[in-house]
Amino acid sequence: MIKRSFIGLTKPLLKYEALDVSTPEPSVIQPSKKVTLFLDKVFDFKDKILFNIGDKVKTGQKLSYSENSDAYVISTVTGTISSIAPFNADYGKTYTAITIDVSENEEIDEQFSTLVKEPDIDTVKDSLAFIPGNLPAGLFPSTDASPPIETIVISGVDCDLFITTNQNTVLVDGQAVKHGVKILKQITGIDNIIIVSSDHLMQDAGISGAEVRVVDPEYPASLPHLIMRDVLGQVVPAGKNCEDMGVSFISAEAVASIGKAFTEGQIPLYKHFNLIKKDGSSTLISARIGTPISDILNAFDVTLNEKDRLIIGGPMTGSTVYSEDFPIQPDTDAIMVQDRGNIPFVSDYPCINCGECVRICPASIPINVLVRFLEAGQYEEAADQYDLYSCIECGLCSFVCVSKMPVFHYIKLAKYELGRITTAEATNA
């Protein structure tokens, strides 16, 4: 864990992990018994689901939820569906979790290979939503209301500390990224494609054929809102997202996945991510989407004890899960294991007004005041007067809080609650 330095006058310096050429190939791990896939749809027993427990599925087979829904997953193994159940994630998000028992002989589903001749937007939408690196939904705005996407920004940098997934893609999969860029241009008609990369990988990023821009190596410079401001010179108004400004972000890994899908005629299955162990060491791993975390931990002899913490994502922005059975998802960039002895304690102290958070916040939010309103549950005032919606979710405020308040959590909760109120009002209206 990075601690405050002895000289505390200056801001802490949080450097992103810099991947260099000598980094070894990622270790490949296979799922031992089963995979679990999260279908982005609320599970409802009454729905006519298009697959059933006991169904045999092939690798690369598309599993659509129902006739009335576009949601689907791609099976990453050959095997038998053994369970279909609802799964509740953080902040009210729900999925349908499909568990597939892996069988020994792998069979590849042929459907996608018949579509690769003529890449078009529908093929990508209908087959590649589940690719490693995650296909951002915002890339293809539904025709109504939302402004058209004019710029695509490929993230060749990683969003949190310790993570090297995208850098690794830029470094070793340059050709795939290049092909992916070509396909993106072809299917979307967008010419303005930018790749952002760290200084030391500029050359490699150049292979992609997209316009290269450099991002600071210091956290949180690679968060989309800051890239918008510092690299593209466009400030996203509070409460809006980058798509509203006509800019869509996509990870370098996803672009490479698109490239590979069309060159190889197969939907890529392997997600790259970092395993951050208890001692803080970080290893790059490649595993099929759906592989349970327990398989990864076993392969690396990481034991989880009672009261340890298991985190999906990096130390600043990840989220915890309560079970080792949780699978790797298309956007899982890291798995982090924290020993119970290293878990920072969150206190119930109030804000002492020290101002550390205000000085570190990249969005210049008066957190010392904001947090008082959030604690009192006055979310509307918080949003109207104290810039709740300017927060770009970097987590630095909690990181430095002298009172050890869960400031960042309060902020996310407030946004979530306000979001619910707005949705409720919209449905009732």
Next chain:
Amino acid sequence: MLNHKKLIVSHAPFWHDGSSITDRSYHTMLAAMPAVLFGIFTYGMPALGVVSLSISFAIIWEFLINKITKRTISIGDGNAALIGLLFGMLLPATSPWWLVITGTFVAVVIGKHIYGGIGGNPFNPVLIGFAILMVAWKDYFDFNEVLVNYDLGFAMVYPLAAVKHLGTSGIEAFSTTDLLLGQQSGGIGSTFGLGLIIGGIYLILRGFIRWEISVSFLAGIGLTALMFNMSDPSHYASPVFHLLTGYTLIGAFFLAAEDSSSPVNFIPMLIYGAGAGVMTVLIRNLGSYVDGVVFAILLMNLINPICDKIRPKALGKVV
């Protein structure tokens, strides 16, 4: 999902930089040590008695309030002890026990807890305690009176009182070096200029207080004093004199920079510090009190919330 190992589920971020209130309190106390020890060394047992009593009672009051209001016992965070220590540092060594006990009560209970405890106080608790006592029992704070029986090898007149009553001719005996080395009468922990400066620099470097406040406070005092001094050198003391006497230095590093009652944004910190500095000299030179630090800081505490509204525009804010 069948797995029964209980993992800790919580929210991002999963790191913390390790700072804490306890750390802040104890390091601030540590930084005060040179000045406090010097005071105890100079004034002997009575000074030790006052400081110990002050720290103990600040802690006791905090404990009792915690009990009465049924809150978690917060004496472990060191904030009460710090209030006690700073309060003791302001007092003359001759302060009677009841004065210390009453003062810490006012500081901890009225200055801090009726506003909801740490972080809620609009005024610096130490100064609230001190100001109320100073108004109520004026005589106990007349350093010339109360310290009259000490013979410490330097003029036992309170420098600020001397300049007030006699003009600059009354303070010729005080050299800058003497003032820096604590050869002056005053509060137990307030006279050793060099010690306070060292403590202050330590706190600034460690990031426990903000340099913006301390520096602008000192600059405010220096510049205002300079203007007075230039207008009438026989009447008004030099900036250096003002910087090294009274509660200037303890104010700059230990009182004005208190978290809850001071601003957090850059420009407001400068305004706040400079404002307190200017006010201090105005009170000293024109007001009826010999020292103005206490009231000047309290006054700036009052405008702190308005002042802190001057802040940079948040990212993407649409006006």
